[in-house]
Structure formats: C-alpha cells, structure tokens
Amino acid sequence: MPFDQYHEPPSELPAGTRTFARMCASIIEEAEAIGWYEQRLAVEPDRDARAIMRDAQGEEFKHFCMDLEFLMRRTPLWREIAEGILFQDGDIVEHGEESEEEAVEGAAARGEALPGAESLGIGGLRGKPS
Amino acid sequence: MSHLLRDQAPISEAGWREIDEEARERLAPALAARKLVDFSGPNGWEYSATNLGRVEAVPDAPGENLVAARRRVLPLVEVRAPFQLSRDELLDADRGAEDIELGPLDDAAHRIAVAENRAVFHGWQTGGIVGIAEVSPHDPIPLGEDCARYPRHVAKAIDALLGAGIEGPYGLALGPEAHTRVLETGEAGGYPLLEHLRKILDGPLVWAPGVDGAVVVSMRGGDFLLESGEDLSIGYDRHDADAVHLYLEESFSFRAVTPEAGFALTP
Numbered sequence: 001m002p003f004d005q006y007h008e009p010p011s012e013l014p015a016g017t018r019t020f021a022r023m024c025a026s027i028i029e030e031a032e033a034i035g036w037y038e039q040r041l042a043v044e045p046d047r048d049a050r051a052i053m054r055d056a057q058g059e060e061f062k063h064f065c066m067d068l069e070f071l072m073r074r075t076p077l078w079r080e081i082a083e084g085i086l087f088q089d090g091d092i093v094e095h096g097e098e099s100e101e102e103a104v105e106g107a108a109a110r111g112e113a114l115p116g117a118e119s120l121g122i123g124g125l126r127g128k129p130s
Numbered sequence: 131m132s133h134l135l136r137d138q139a140p141i142s143e144a145g146w147r148e149i150d151e152e153a154r155e156r157l158a159p160a161l162a163a164r165k166l167v168d169f170s171g172p173n174g175w176e177y178s179a180t181n182l183g184r185v186e187a188v189p190d191a192p193g194e195n196l197v198a199a200r201r202r203v204l205p206l207v208e209v210r211a212p213f214q215l216s217r218d219e220l221l222d223a224d225r226g227a228e229d230i231e232l233g234p235l236d237d238a239a240h241r242i243a244v245a246e247n248r249a250v251f252h253g254w255q256t257g258g259i260v261g262i263a264e265v266s267p268h269d270p271i272p273l274g275e276d277c278a279r280y281p282r283h284v285a286k287a288i289d290a291l292l293g294a295g296i297e298g299p300y301g302l303a304l305g306p307e308a309h310t311r312v313l314e315t316g317e318a319g320g321y322p323l324l325e326h327l328r329k330i331l332d333g334p335l336v337w338a339p340g341v342d343g344a345v346v347v348s349m350r351g352g353d354f355l356l357e358s359g360e361d362l363s364i365g366y367d368r369h370d371a372d373a374v375h376l377y378l379e380e381s382f383s384f385r386a387v388t389p390e391a392g393f394a395l396t397p
Contacts, residue, residue, distance in 0.1 A: 015143060118134050119361040120154050124169030125161055126349070 020074060027067035033060040077107050133175060134365035139374055141366075145220045152232045153239055153364060153378065160243035162338030163250035163356060166301040166347050167262075167384075171358030179203035180357050180383040206359045206381045207257040209245050213238035214373040238378045240339065242362070247340035250356060250384050251303060262354060263345050263394035265386045268294075270394040273308055273343045277315040280308075281326050287346040287393035288330065294390040296348045299333035305341040305397070344395040353391035357383045 005025035010018060037057035044050050072079040084099025085092065136146065171177070184202045191198035213234040223230045248254065253261030263270070268290045271283050288300055304312060312335070315323040327335050333349050347354060359381035367375040386392065 012137070118132055118136060119172060119363040120150055120157070122154060122157060122161065122164070122362050123172070123358075124356075125158065125164040126166070126169070128158070128165065 016074070020071065023067055023070055027064060027071065030060050030064035030067060033057075034064060077103055080106070134363055134379075136364070136366055139366035139376070140217065140369055141220055141374060142224050145223050148223050148230070149215070149232070149235060149364060149376075152235055153362070156236050156239035157243055157362060159337065160240060160247075160339050162243075162247050162303045162336045162341065163384075164246075165334060165336045166303060166349060167250060167354035167356050168351055169356050169358065171382075172361035173357070173359050175360040175381065177206065177359040177381070179205045180355075180385065182385075204383045204385060205258060206357070206383045207249070207254070207259065208379065208381045209242055211238035211242040211245075211378045212367065212375065213377065214375045216373055217369070217371070220374065235376075235378075242378050242380065244340035246380070246382070247303070247338050249382075250354070251338070251341050251345050259384050260386060261384075262347060262386050262392035263342075265389040266392045266394050267390050268393045270396045273395040273397055275311065277311050277323055280312065280323065281330055283395055284327055284330050284346060287395065290393055291346070291348060291391065296353075296388070296391045297350050298331070299349050300331045301333040301347050301349045302327060302331055302335045303338035303341050303345045303347070304335060305343055306337065306339050307397070308344055309337045343397040346393040346395065348388075348391040350391075353386070353388035355385045355387060357385075359383075 005021045006013065034057060037053050037060065041050055041053050041057070044053060072082055080103040081099045084102065085095045088095050141149070180203060182202045182204055185199035186202055188198040188200050215234060216231060219230045249257060249259045249261065251261050251263050253259055253264045271286060273280070273283060284302060291300065312323050312327065324335065360379065362378060362380045365377050365379055367377055369375060
C-alpha cells in the first residue's frame with residue numbers, strides 16, 4: 001500500500017497531520033481529474049459521451065471544493081488568505097500579495113502559534129475578556 | 131521532534147488534549163500582563179535576544195583607522211515550572227473520566243503566570259528585566275484598603291499620565307487583594323466600583339496575581355513590549371511507574387520603552 005502522501009515518517013506525525021496529508025493528496029487527485037476531463041472534452045466529438053464527461057467533471061468540482069473547505073477549516077491562516085483572493089474581481093496576483101501580507105502579519109500580531117509549533121497557542125490577550 | 135519531547139511521554143493523544151486544555155483554562159485568566167501590554171511573537175525556541183537597535187562602542191578595533199561598535203540586545207529569559215501527574219489519573223482520563231486530578235498542573239500554571247506578571251510589572255533584576263512600576267518616573271500613590279478612595283487614586287494616576295503627554299485608553303492591573311476588595315464593593319447608589327473604575331480608565335481592569343497593589347498603564351500601544359520566543363508550552367521530562375514529570379515553559383523578554391506611560395499604586 002503506497003504512503004506517498006507523507007513526506008516525513010508517518011509514525012512520527014500526529015494523527016491530525018496525517019489526516020491533513022491525506023486530504024491534501026485527495027485534493028491533488030481531484031484537480032488532476034478535473035484537468036483530465038477538460039482534455040477529454042476538448043477532443044471528444046460524441047455529444048452523449050461529452051455529456052457524461054461534463055457530468056463527471058462536475059462531480060470532481062464538488063469533491064475538490066469539499067476537500068478545500070475541509071483543509072481551510074483546519075488551517076485558519078489558509079482560510080484568511082483565501083478570503084482575500086477567492087471570488088474577488090481585479091488583479092489576482094495583487095489580491096494574493098495583499099491578502100498574504102495582511103493575514104500573516106495579523107496572525108503574528110495576535111501571537112498565534114508558528115506552524116508546526118507545539119505551544120498552547122495563548123499569545124497576546126489584549127481585548128480578550130478578563 | 132521538538133525539544134519538548136512530548137512524543138516520548140507515556141501520554142495518549144486524548145491525555146495531551148486534556149492536559150493542554152486544562153493549562154489554557156488556568157493560564158488565560160491569570161496572564162494579566164498579556165491583557166495590557168503589547169505582545170509580539172512567538173518567535174520560536176531558537177530565538178535568543180530582542181534587538182534594541184542600539185550599539186556600544188568597542189574602543190580597540192583590530193586595525194588602523196577603524197571605528198567599531200557592538201550591537202546591544204536584550205536576551206530572552208527562560209522560565210520553567212515543573213509538575214508531575216499521576217499515571218493512574220491519566221489512564222482514567224483515557225477511560226473517559228471527567229474529573230481527573232490535575233492540581234499540580236494548575237499550581238504550575240499559576241506559578242508561571244505570576245512569574246510573568248511580576249517580571250513585567252515589578253521587574254526581574256537577575257533576569258535583566260526592568261518592570262513598569264519600578265521604571266515609572268511618577269511618584270507612586272498608596273492604594274490602601276479604603277476602596278471608596280480607589281477611583282480618586284486611579285483618576286490622579288491618569289491625570290499624571292495625561293500631564294506627561296500619555297494618552298489612553300488606560301488599563302489597570304489589580305493585585306489579588308485589591309481586586310477582591312473592588313469586586314466586593316458597591317458604591318453609594320449601588321453602582322459597582324468595578325464599573326466606575328472601568329469608566330475612568332476607558333479600558334480593562336484585570337486580576338493580576340503577582341502584582342503588589344496596582345499598576346495603571348496606557349494601552350495606546352508602543353510603550354510596553356512583551357516579546358515571546360517560545361510561547362507557553364508543556365514539555366516532557368521523565369516518568370516512573372507512578373508519575374509523569376512534565377513542565378510548563380516559555381521564553382520572553384520585556385521592555386518598558388516609555389517609562390512615563392505607567393503609574394504604580396503601592397499596596
């Protein structure tokens with residue numbers, strides 16, 4: 001059974017990180033399938049076959065989006081950056097740079113734990129109820 | 131694997147969740163300094179010193195016609211509060227027990243929170259930290275035990291801060307004894323003293339174990355800087371047949387860059 005989704009020895013990874021890695025592998029597979037259907041649709045002349053492929057590609061869109069939502073729920077910083085980029089008009093690269101800068105600086109200002117850190121994640125408490 | 135060696139402890143994932151959650155619940159109410167001063171980081175365990183942006187001259191540069199200087203930095207201090215938990219209690223937690231004995235963890239959380247508060251508000255000479263109360267240039271006011279006078283004392287402190295050009299909002303760190311007195315007191319007309327003080331401050335009033343008396347600080351930002359290396363974490367030391375020896379740990383530095391932005395109310 002392949003364990004290609006792990007970059008580090010699985011026995012050393014916490015359960016949450018193993019789940020995260022599985023979902024990352026899953027979203028890669030969904031993206032690949034979307035790309036494959038796009039290529040098949042581009043060359044397939046049969047109308048009925050194209051309809052089935054279009055339906056199948058829609059399934060992959062759904063799977064991709066569910067995977068993405070799961071991953072962002074587990075990674076607040078990812079979600080925060082995504083909120084500044086997705087479904088926005090205008091320059092995508094510009095939104096990306098701005099969103100990343102604001103989200104990363106905001107996380108640091110709140111004293112959030114560094115990725116991979118094992119701290120209690122308490123950080124700064126200004127504005128929290130006393 | 132981090133230096134905390136958590137993976138080496140005979141503690142299940144559920145046990146660690148229980149321990150970490152208990153620690154957060156005990157620490158958050160007691161970490162008064164973090165509710166009032168600027169917090170930056172965490173910068174990680176490897177982070178060793180805060181940049182002060184200053185240099186000191188080094189007179190004997192190794193060569194002709196050279197000017198040399200050495201950077202000045204503020205080293206971070208490490209604080210560790212050891213504690214031990216019963217292995218039987220942790221096994222019971224795995225069975226679903228809701229009332230496991232975590233008293234030693236609670237004690238350790240209180241000790242380390244008090245240490246952080248004392249360092250920030252009263253200083254820690256051997257740790258190289260100068261506290262807000264000791265560096266304040268304002269003449270302190272005795273707080274006393276007569277709560278009816280507290281609003282007047284706090285108003286005077288704020289007047290002094292405004293006179294020094296220090297704007298609000300302001301926060302008040304109240305030592306445990308003074309805090310209890312404030313909570314128990316209603317003023318004439320039944321208006322709680324707590325609310326009256328909050329209105330004067332235009333900011334929070336926090337329970338501050340480790341603080342003697344009280345300290346008023348400006349919360350406009352940029353005056354008091356608590357920098358975290360490793361934020362509060364729980365690590366593993368060793369275990370035997372009966373107990374697991376753990377510790378709460380953090381590394382930090384603190385600077386009062388605007389001494390006049392704090393005012394001490396002595397007990």
